[in-house]
Amino acid sequence: MINITDSEIFTCTQxxxxxxxxxxxxxxxxMIRLMCVHA
Structure with missing residues (x-):
């Protein structure tokens, strides 16, 4: 499971x-999540 960061929460608000x-x-x-998973 991928942790939700403050920036993701902010983006959701946006x-x-x-x-x-x-x-x-x-x-x-x-895309960001996929890059993090496959980094």
Whole structure:
């Protein structure tokens, strides 16, 4: 399981505030998580 960092929580808050960017930021989080897992 991947720990949720403060920056991820902040990004989730930003997603809720700026719905138009939801998919873009969500995709970025998935990419970051994949990079961390495969580092």
């Amino acid at each position: 997603i809720q505030t700026h719905r138009c960017e939801e998919r873009k930021k969500d995709a970025n989080l998935i």
